[in-house]
Amino acid sequence: MNAANPSIQLVRAQWLNLLRTPAYTLPTLLFPVMFYVFFGLVMLRGQSLWLLCTFGTFGVMGAALFSFGVSIATERAQGWLLLLRASPAPVSAVIAGKAFGALLFAIVIVVMMSALAAAFGNVRLETAQWLSLAGILTLGALPFCLMGLALGLWLSPNAAPAVLNLVYLPLGFLSGLWIPSTVFPGWLQSVAEWLPPYHLAALALDVTGTKAADWAHSLTVLGLFGLSFAVMTALGWRRLSGVS
Amino acid sequence: MDKPLVADCSALHYHYGSTPALAGIDLALYGGRVTALLGPNGAGKTTLIHLLLGVLPVQQGRIELFGSLRPGRKAAQQRIGVMLQASGVQDNLTVAELLALFASFYPEPDSQIGLLDELELVDLADRRFDRLSGGQKQRVLFALAVIGRPDWLILDEPTTGLDPGARRILWRAIEARRAAGVSILLCTHFMDEAQKLADHVVVLDHGRILEQGSPDAIRRRVPSDRIRLRTSLPAVKLETLPAVQSVRVGEDRTEILSRCGIETVRALLAADDSIEDLEVAGADLETAFLALTDSAQPEQEAA
C-alpha cells in the first residue's frame, strides 16, 4: 500500500475527521434514515419500496451537499484550505478526500435504509437490484457533490449551513422525495420533472422495478446539472482570495 | 552577490476591489539568505506572500520564481515551504498524522522523526492539534513548512505570541535552515528578530517598498525608544538633540522617538533641568513605522 500518495493521505484525513466528529457524522447519517423510518416504515407502510428509493435519494443528496458544502466553507474559514492550496497537494487529491467522505456517507445511508426496509418494510429485491440501488444512489451523489462544492466555495462560512438547508429541504420536497410527485397538482409535477433529485429517484425506482424511467433523459438532466456546478466550482475556485 | 534569484517581482500591483494593496513592487529576492519583510499592519506583506505562493492571482505586473516558474505551479510549490499567519489545519488530526499528510505532498520529504526531535515535539506526536498550546501549534506549523525540504521558506510572523522558550526553539530551527543554504522570507513585527536572523531587510508600507538594506542600515533609520515627558524646550530644539527621529508635541506631554534612548535622555537632561514625568519605553514597530512613514507621507494619520 503506497501510503505516501497524497490522495490516500487526504482520504485518510477525511476518514479520521468523520470518526473524530461524531456530533457531525451521526446526525448526518441518521437524519435521513430517521425520516425514512417515520414516513416509509411507520406512516405509509404500503409504500416502503417506493419511499426507499426516494428517501435514499434524499439521504445521499444531503450527504453530498453537506460533506462538501459545509466542510469546504469551514475549511476556508479555518485557513486549512489556504494552506493546502499553498502546498503542492494536487487539487484533485483535495477533492478526492472530500468525495470519499460524501460517497461513504451515501452508501452507508443507503445500506442502512435498505436493511431497515427489508427488516421492517417487507421490501424484497433480487441481490442484483439491491446492489444496483446502492450503486445508482451512491454514484448519483456525485452531481450533488459538485453542487455542494460550488456552494461551499461561493458562500460565506456562516451562511453555508443555512443556505444549504434552504436548498436541500425544498429541493427534496419539490422533487417528490417525501411524497411522490404523482400526488402533486399538475403544475407542481412539471416543476418536479425539471429537478435533478427527481431524476436520480427515477433511476432508483427503475432499477428496483417500481417504475420505469427514461434513462437517456434522466442521465442527461443529471449530467447537465453536474456540469453546470462543475463550471461554478471552477469559477469559485479561481475567485478564492488570499483572505479566505 | 552571484546567488540565483528565488523570486523576481516587477511592477507588481494588486487591488481588492477598489482598495489598492500593492502599488508597484519591484523586488529581487536572492537565494541563500534571509530576507526580513517589515511593515505595519495593512502594509501589503500578506498580499505579497499570497501572490508569491500563487494562492492569489497576479493582477498586474510579473512574478518569476526560481528563474522562470509562475507562482502556483506545482514545480514551484514543491520547492517552497510555508507557514502562514492565518492558516489553520484540520485540527482533529494528531501531530504525526499531519506530518505524514504533508510528507506525502513532496517528492523527497524530510525525516518525520528527525523533525519531531528538532522541534521538541516527540512527546506530542500523538496529540491532536486542537489540544496543543499556541507555541506547540506554531512549532507544528513550522514542521509542516519544512517537511518537504524546501529551497525557499516563507514564514509569516512565525513567533508572534510565543513565549521566549518556544521562540528560541524556532529561531534555532530557522538558523539551522539558513546554515544549510535555504533561502528564507521572514515577515515579522520584531525588530530584534529581523536583526538576529536577517541578512537583508525590506520595509513595506502602503503597498510600496519604503526602504531596503542590511539590518544595521535599517536599524539606524528606525527608532527603538519612545520618550514621553513635559519639557519647556520647543520642538525645533528637541529635533536637534542626538539620535532623535521625530518629535510630536501633545496637549499634555511631548513624545520623542529616538534611535538611542539613553543618548537622547542624557542630552535632554543636560539641556533642560525642568523636565517632568519622564518615561522611556521601547518603541514597538508600529510606532517606529509611524515615525518612518510620517516623513515619507505627511498625510498619514497619527494613531
Next chain:
Amino acid sequence: MKSLSGIILVLVAVIATLLLLPGPIEGNRGVTAVIGVRLFDGERIIQNATLLIADGLVIDADSELAVPEDAEVVDASGKTVLPGLIDAHVHAYGNARRDALRMGVTTMFDMFRSPADQSLVIQQRESLQPTEQSDLFSAGYLATVEGGHGTQYGLPVPIPESPETADEWVNQRLEEGSDYIKIIIEDGSGWSQPLPTLGREMIVALVDAAHAQGVLAVAHASTQSSARMAIEAGVDGLVHLFADEPVDDAFIEQALEAGIWIVPTTPVLAAVHGRPVPDWLVGNPDTARRISKQQRSMLLLGFPGSGMREARWPIVFENVRRLHEAGVPLLAGSDAGNPGTAHGPSLHHELALLVEAGMTPIEALRSATSLPAEKFGLEGRGCLEPGCRADLVVIDGNPTATAESV
C-alpha cells in the same frame, strides 16, 4: 495504516449487508398450487379444483390439474376460493382501501373523489406486488351544476359551463386520470328537496364527449324519469337504482334495447329508507374483527329523516327483482362512504340483499366479479382463469357474509 483498514472494514460490511439483504419471497418466483378447493372462477363453480399461481398471476385453474414438482402446495380442502370482489360504487377516502381489502374487496370503482393522487392510484393498481390496499378506478370529479347534487360535500367541483365546452371539461377529467365520466341527474324530486340539475343538452354533450374519448359515461339518477333521460342521452350505465316508483315495462324495454347496466346500491338505499343494517353485518364475530370502530359507527349511522321513507323500501326489492328477471345486468355496488355503509362489509350487504330480492348466489357473485370487470373493460379482474390477477378470497363454506382475504 490503521485508518485504511478501518475504511476497508466499513466497505466490506456495506457490501456484505447488500449481499445478505433478502430476495423476493420464494413463492413469488416459483409456482404456488392451491389444491382441493371449491373454486368460483368468475362464471362458475369448479369442485375440487387446483389453482396454480406465480408472480401474482393465475397460471391455470381447473379440476384434475397436474401440480408441478417444484410448486409450493397449499392444501385448502373444504374452502371456497373466489376472485377478489369488485365494488362498483364507492367513495374512497381515509382508510377506505384498507378497510375494503380486509373484507375481500380488491377492486373498487369510485364515483366521485379528488383526483390529486390519481397517478399513484393508477401505478399501485398496475402493480402485482402484495399490498394492504384495494385497487381503485375513479371518475374523479363529477359533472353537476352550481349548487347541485355533489357540491354539498365541501370538495370543490369544476362545473361544465355549456354544452359547447363539454369536450374541454371531459378532457380535463381524463388528464387528471379519470377512468370514466360520471354525470349527475338529480332534481331532488325523489326526496322532496328540489335541486338544480344538468339540462338534457348538456348531458348529451358530456356523454358524446366521453364516448369520443373512448371512456364510459355513467349517470347518477334517482327517479325513473331521470333514468330514462340518461338512457336517451346514451349513458353506459346507471350507478344507482331508482326507487321513487316501481319500474315499468317501458323502462325495461328501453334499458334492454340500450344495453345499459345498473348498480343497485341497495345498502345506501336501505339507509335512506330508514332501514338499519342487519345484525349479522356488525354482530357476527368473524366480521366484527374485520371492521374498525369507525366503520362500525358509520354503519350504525342513519340518514336524517329517512324513517319517513321506510314505506318505499319494498319498491327497491321489487325493482331489483324485475330488472334482474328481465335480464338487465346488475353490478354489485355499495355506495360506501355514506352514512349506514362501510367499505367492505356493505358490498356483502348488497350481495345479501340481491339474493334476498331473487338472485341466485352464483349470479350475485358474478355481479361482484366477472360482470363489472366485463362492463368496465377490465382485463384480469373478477376472474380466476389463466392470465387473471391472483387476487384471491378464501372463505369457509357458503359464500355470503364471511370472507377471508389472502
